[in-house]
Each structure stands twice: as C-alpha cells, then as structure tokens.
Amino acid sequence: MTRLYYPLARLWPDYLRALLGLLICAGLLLFASPQSVIFVLLAALALLFAWLGANTVWRQQIEIELDSGGITQVSRWHAGWRWVVPWSQITAVSLRYFSTRRDRSEGWLQLTIRGHGGRVRVDSRLTDFPLLVRQAIAAADSCGIPLAESTRINAARLDAPDLRKGAHL
Secondary structure: OEEEEOOHHHHHHHHHHHHHHHHHHHHHHOOOOOOOHHHHHHHHHHHHHHHHHHHHHHHHHEEEEEEOOEEEEEEOOOOOOEEEEEHHHEEEEEEEEEEOOOOOOOEEEEEEEEEOOEEEEEEOOOOOHHHHHHHHHHHHHHHOOOOOHHHHHHHHHOOOHHHOOOOOO
16 A cells, blocks of 8 residues: 655645735734725635635645555544545546646646545645556546546656656646
C-alpha cells in the first residue's frame, strides 16, 4: 500500500495567503462603518480567506491510500472517515490543468476520480501525484472508460523530467 499526503512544505503558501488576507480584511473592517458597502465587501473577503485557510487545513489532514484494489481517501483526524473507490468501479477520470500565467508556464494539475456514490479530488501538490495519475488512467483504460483528450495530454506532461520528482507545475 502506498500513502500519499500533502506536505506542509507545499501548503505553507496557501496558509500564508489565507492568514494575510484574513488579517488585512479584518483589520480594515475595524475602520469601516457597519452599514456601508465597503464593510460588506470586506466581510465577504474575510470569509473567503477564512474558507481558503479551512480548505488548506482540510487538505493537509487527508491521506490517500493506493493499493491494487483501489484508492481510499482517509482523514487523519476522524478515524472512521473513509472514502473507498475500487479501481473496478470508477466511472470517470479527469486531469485538468489550471494555469497561473498567461503563457501557461506555471500552474497546477487537478485529478478527479469519480466512482459510484462520490469522488476523490486531489491536486499536484500531493506526494507521488504522477503515480496516482498513472494508476487512475490505467484503471480507466482497463474499465473501458473514455478519457478526454486534455486528460491524456496533461498526463503525458507529467512524464517531463522536471515533474517526475513530484514538483509543483
């Protein structure tokens, strides 16, 4: 069995952005009139940054377990929380690229594996992400599930030498 997780070294920028955004918005809220539009906008932005922080905490505490039978998403904090997708029961695999630059030179990949009753969604900051992508695509191929051309192109991109180490795109 292989265990994949999100290391803190890859998540700290998200924590920093969430904290700074929340502090700035909350600080500016102290000076805004409660009945103003600015107050509502700052409060909405503060909630957005709080959601980003909570999402990052959630991401850090999950683990993905891979074995020959399938993929399992487990919670480190909630011992009974498990989501299991047997390889034989997957219904769709999608690998999408999200660019952070206009020239598409930087960004991240997001893998979604759908099975009966739910889905597992992870991004390229996960340790051994290329291994998970290869196994998911192999399972989809063996089940006869058609994959989008963009999924195959993005998967081929993972074979680039600089990405074999699990580097963030």
